[in-house]
Amino acid sequence: MVRSTTPFDLVFRAQRLIGPHGETSGSVGIRDGRIAAVEPLDAELQATRIVELADDEVLLPGLVDTHVHVNDPGRTEWEGFETATRAAAAGGVTTIVDMPLNSLPPTVDTDALEVKRKTARDKAHVDIGFWGGAIPGKLDELRGLHEAGVFGFKCFLLHSGVDEFPPLDSTQLDTALRELAGFDAMMIVHAEDSDAIDEAPTPHGEDYGDFLASRPKGAENVAIAQVIELARRIGARVHILHLASSDALPLIASARAEGVRVTVETCPHYLSFTAEEIPDGATQFKCCPPIREAANRELLWKALADGTIDCIVSDHSPCTPELKRFDTGDFGVAWGGVSSLQLGLSAIWTQARQRGYDLSDVVNWMARKPAELAGMRSKGSIAVGNDADLCVFAPDDAFVVDVAKLQHRNPVSAYHGRPLAGVVRETWLRGTQIAGDGADTSQLHGKLLTRGEV
Incomplete structure (x- = not known):
């Protein structure tokens, strides 16, 4: 038995705990907001406060989205930021990285980054990092944003949906990747080919099949091939965002085997829903690239298992109810994006357990790997020295999603009315409870993160 004579601020005792090497039992000692000890369950760790998890609860690291x-x-x-970070905390997410577009101004230079930081500073219930943007006319700003601490850079290869964040053409993408390779920064890419989509049928009306045909797999496949070839030639680091097309998986696996520096994410909605089940006019399911067929979904799951897909993140892209055009149900004009920041863990656990995966797999995909992707060395796992970011999760509990009870600003979600397995009961950020019974949500505990300091 391990006995500690130096008291901790807080100790968690858990019959089930997901550590770096899988599920175990254990005691976690926390001091000054960091994990200072991970010991066997019977270790006599002294603390000002001891939290004993219930028999049906599992201690997870806080998720990184x-x-x-x-x-x-x-x-x-x-x-x-106020509602997004509350939703994150309620869903067991302790760290988010904010995308550079849809805000005004977009985060494409250091002045805009400072505006973003100033806006977020007094609204952070969880930790927040920032991506920079790579757009035409602003490529000379990339180094300055990198030095200011963004975690990497996002670009589009087709219209982003907002005019103030235009796409890069092939020449501009080449230029941007060469610039980023000079200081080993990562480009994260919305990989759909504009020409392929221009040649596809124009989306209109309530039929989801028509919308699906307007964003074919080929648009993803061609764009991903272009990004991989440039990364191979230049030696740049690239990351494929929100992969929906299973057809691209062999290309990605081959490139990685050849040493191309490419990583890939997918999202809960691509792993939960199928095109066949989306009703006419149900624009809450619209996102780009789109939710595809059931067979495609199963191939994405297999790619997670074999490591071709690295991680699962939300692509939480909300809007007002009016922009979803529920009045007409027209997929052609509705805003594309699925709101799921609070629901990702339960949504993925619901699907993962049905396929024989365990909580260690889910933690790997939703905490450890996203933290590694962003270079956050102190996040994503229950390990000595890491931030004491923790989630108390009840995997055998269940609930039915009610948008009126979510922390998101607008009551819109594709998950409304859907039964999900697994309930987040408490969320802790650096040893302070930020969600669940007993949490003091009137106080802000989130920090603004800078690349290299996490």
Whole structure:
């Protein structure tokens, strides 16, 4: 038995704990907001406060979501840092990285980054990092943003949906990747080919099949091939965002085997829903690239298992109910994006357990790997020296999603009415409870993160 004579601020005792090497039992000692000890369950760790998890609860590391559209400032009516970070905390997410577009101004230079930081500073219930943007006319700003601490850079290869964040053409993408390779920064890419989509049928009306045909797999496949070839030639680091097309998986696996520096994410909605089940006019399911067929979904799950897909992040892209055009149900004009920041863990656990995966797999995909992707060395796992970011999860509990009870600003979600397995009971950020019974949500505990300091 391990006996500690130096008291900790807080100790968790858990019959089930997901550590770096899988599930175990254990005691976790926390001092000054960091994990200072991970010992056997019977270790006599002294602390000011001891939290004993119930028999049906599992201690997880706080999730890291590297793909969140907060839309603040400028489109705060779509979401905002206050509501987004409350939703994150309620869903067991302790760290988010905010996308550079849909806010006004977009985060494409250091002045805009400072505006974003100033906006977020007094609204952070969880830790927040920032991506920079790579757009035409602003490529000379990339180094300055990198030095200011963004975690990498996002670009589009087709219209982003907002005019102030235009796409890069092939020449501009080449230029940007060469610039980023000079200081080993990562480019994260919305990989759909504009020409392929221009040649596809124009989306209109309530039929989801028509919308699906307007964003074919080929648009993803061609764009991903282009990004991989440039990364191979230049030696740049690239990351494929929100992969929906299973057809691209062999290309990605082959490139990685050849040493191309490419990583890949997918999202809960691509792993939960199928095109066949989306009703006519149900624009809450619209996102780009789109939710595809059931067989495609199963191939994405297999790619997670074999490591071709690295991680799962939300691509939380909310808007006001009016922009979803529920009045007409027209997929052609509705805003594309699925709101899921609070629901990702339960959504993925619901699907993962049905396929024989365990909580260690889910933690790997939703905490450890996203943290590694962003270079956050002190996040994503229950390990000595890491931030004491923790989630108390009840995997055998269940609930039915009610949008009126979510922390998101707007009551819109594709998950409304859907039964999900697993309930987040408590969330802790650096040893302070930020969600669940007993949490003091009137106080702000989140920090603004800078690359290299996490």
